[in-house]
Amino acid sequence: MTESGILAALSVVLGLMALFLPVLGVVAVFLWALPLLVLVVRQGVRFGVAAAVAASAVLSLFAGPLLALRMCVAFAPVGLVLGWGIGRGWSGVRTFLAGLAASVASKLLAFLLLFFLMGIDPWQAQLDGLTQAFSTTLSMYEDMGLDAAAVAQSRGEIEAALTMIGKLAPLVVLIMGLSDTVVLFLLGGRILRRLGSAAPQLPPFGAWRLPIGFLYLFGFSLVGLYWGGTRELPAVYTAALNANMAAMLAGGIQGLSLLSVLLGHFRLGRGVRILIYVFVLFNGLLLQIVAFTGLIDMFFDYRKRFAGRTGGR
Structure with a gap:
């Protein structure tokens, strides 16, 4: 019960940080459900749900019920x-995909x-x-005296970019879901292992193979x-645009996985690899x-020639 109370209180603190701190709040949003994850594994689903409800009730006192409800629904x-999934002993891939969904x-x-x-x-x-x-x-x-033509050009470029972003709402939701799932899965697994609980891991990055359906x-x-x-x-254009960007995102992940195999093949150090990725x-x-190479790799499987020397790493 003491552990449950501490984790529930931590959810409240992270929620308040997410709502009221300009910079740290962005980080706190991604971490808000982390105590809930640990609590479910250690104590059970009922305790996790109860902690989410309690944290939302406390947040509603400071930010209003609607904002607290949105926070709970979106991130809990x-x-x-x-x-x-971790508590039931699922594999890393199955747990991650369930969390992403x-x-x-x-x-x-x-x-x-x-x-x-x-x-x-x-x-x-x-x-x-x-x-x-x-x-x-x-x-x-403009008031500071910058060239009016340059400002007008910048205004047009920004408006065009925002118009494009406006059509990508489904993709943005997908990326948001992917982002906090990655953060919670990795950090949650590390914390659980430090606490002595078993936690699954994803396969080595070089072994990732995404479905050919993305191609x-x-x-x-x-x-x-x-x-x-x-x-x-x-x-039709908007749907196709989102599908195109989602496929390119998948191709980028597959391509970076292939790149990790190539870097392992040439035995480059960790620091050099990070610089290349960045x-x-x-x-x-x-x-x-x-990204294009990753899409093609879904069909041709370029990494086979490197797998023997790198072990898929």
């Missing part, structure tokens, strides 16, 4: 599901709750806020982009090449 399920579904549900309870489109509200912020900043630059999805998305663009079908991730052209 992934911690509960990951903890449940719960995370994406819970964030969609949180958006729907906000829309139906308050009549607010949360995605459009975020875009409007970004548009207003950029507009204010550019106006300030087919990429091909169909190109057709959808063409049809939607040439025949003025906005819904360089690829922050170079748009290289990242696209890696």
Whole structure:
């Protein structure tokens, strides 16, 4: 019971940090369900659910019931599901995929709750806020005497980028779900092992193989982009755009996995590997090449020639 109380209190503290601290709050959002995950593994699902409800009730006293409800709905399920899977002895892949599904579904549900309870489109509200912020900043630059043509060009580029982002809401939800699932799975597993509890791990990164269906999805998305663009079908174009970006994301993961095999083949040190990964991730052209290579690798399996010397690492 003492452990349960401490973990529930930690959830409250992380929730308050997420709501009221500008920078640390972003980190706290990803960690909010971590105590719930540990609690489910150590004490059971009932204790985890009770802690989530109690933490939400306390948060509602400081931030209002609606915000506390959104927080609980959007972030608690992934911690509960990951903890449940770990507690039942599932494999790392099965546990991770279950947590990812719960995370994406819970964030969609949180958006729907906000829309139906308050009549607010949360995605459009975020875009409007970004548009207003950029507009204010550019106006300030104009007042400071910057070249009007350059400011106008920047304004057009930002508006085009925000328009594109506005069409990628499903992809953003997927990335949000993927992000907190990764953080919770890795940190939760490490904490549990330190506490003496068993926790599954994912296969070595070099052994990751994503389904070939992502390659087919990429091909169909190109057709959808063409049809939607040439025949003025906005819904088809938007769906194809999200499918295309999701396939490219999968290709990027597969490509980085292949890259890890290549780096292991040449026996490069850990520091050098990290530098190469960072360089690829922050170079748009290289990242696209890696993503396309990853998509093709789903079909041809380039890594077979390196597996013997690297052991899939």
